[in-house]
Amino acid sequence: MGDAMSTRHVAFPALLACALALLPAPAPAAAEATRFDYRLAPQEIAPGVHVFTGLREDFSPANGGNIVNTGFIVGSTGVIVIDTGPSRRYGEQMLAAIRRVTPLPVVLTINTHHHPDHFLGNQAFPAATLAALPETQRGIQKDGEAFNENLYRMAGDWMEGTERVAPTQPLAAGRRTVGGRDIEIVALDGHTPADFVLIDHASGTVFAGDLLFHDRAATTPHADLAHWLAALERLATLPARQWVPGHGDVTRDAAAIAQTRDYLEWIAATMREGAESGLDMTEMLARPIPARFRGLAEVEREYRRSVVHLFPAAEQAVLEKAHAR
Ligand SMILES: [Zn+2]
Incomplete structure (x- = not known):
């Protein structure tokens, strides 16, 4: 491009240049807007509580990373945003969609x-409104840019211009009023070293x-399964009338908690039993998925990933047990 515009062309006729200037300008912004439009449409699942439901898929250039649920809660004085999606474009389009619902500030x-x-x-x-549990702040600070690059590889140009911005505000567990809304923060872990749960008390x-996947196989790259199962126990005790999972449809049925628990217990048992009977990685990868999990979206792929994430530690545990004898 630089060479094509070299000094050989300085004699470009002024008249032609003027004529070109009169042509309608192309509209790259408009074209880009159609090409990279996540078509985010919030669903109001309770008064003032809105959810953007992502696809039950893996990251791809076709979905631009829109595989996640995000949401926002409108109070009397401000808006609470829960998760911001996979890219700068998603965040911008999410904010635009929020603006179509309320003019109140994001607090x-x-x-x-x-x-x-x-x-x-x-x-x-x-x-100034970005907040997370302290361990999540550290994780984004430490790994955020590597995650960003990886997602760029998986989702492509949708990611253009996306940069990691770590939240500066640490969140602590407890009940408080934010934006005029009675919310409670529950600090758990297991899916990652810090997993935030929010209760909106007015709507339940x-x-x-x-921590919750619904009709979609759970992902485990940073999972501690024992902690995750304990977190699910806690989740089941919360005063909930409906649950918004991280992936999969919103539900009023606690069966989603049982489904995630059942799947994780199976993963944990499969890793342990495989290690105890001396299977190798290839044999583990080839193990069949039980019929009751075959309806979970992405289960084949997630199971194989989980073997890679979790089987080495299961083997290690068996070795350590043998040495301790
Ligand atoms: Zn996750």
Whole structure:
């Protein structure tokens, strides 16, 4: 491009240049807007509680990373945002969609955990409102840019201009009024080292983040399964009339908690039994998925990933047990 515009062309006729200037200008912004439009349409699941439901898929150039649920809660004086999606564009489009619902300011923008589909839209929101549990802040600070690059490889040009912005405000557990809304923060872990759960008391809505997957196989790259199962126990005791999972449809049925628990218990048992009977990685990868999990979206792929994430530690545990004897 630089060479094509070299000095050989300085004699470009002025008249032609003027004629070209009169042609209608192309509209790159408009073309880009259609090409990279996530078509975010919030669903109001309770008065003032809105959710953007992502696809039950893996990251791809076709979906631009829109595989995650995000949401916002409109109070009497401000808006609480829960997760900001996988890219700068997603965050911007999310904020535009919020603006079509309410003119109230965003007062709190929460990242439920440090996975890229939950925080890479942060750029679009006021920096001072960005908040997360301290361990999540550290995770985004430490791994955020690597996650960003990885997501760029998986989702492509949708990610253009996306930068990691780590939340500066630490969140602590407890009940408080934010934006005129009675909310409670529950600090758990297991899917990652810090998993945020939000209760909106007026509506009985629980935003469970990725502790809860619904009809979609759970992802485990940073999982501690024992902690995760304990977190699910806690989730089941919360005063909920409906749950917003990190991935999959919103539900009023606690069966989603049982489904995630059942799947994780099976993963844990499969890793342990495989290690105890001396299977190798290839044999583990080839193990069949039980019929009751075959309806979960992405289960084949997630199971194989989980073997890679979790089997080495299961083997290690068996070795240590043998040495201890
Ligand atoms: Zn996650």
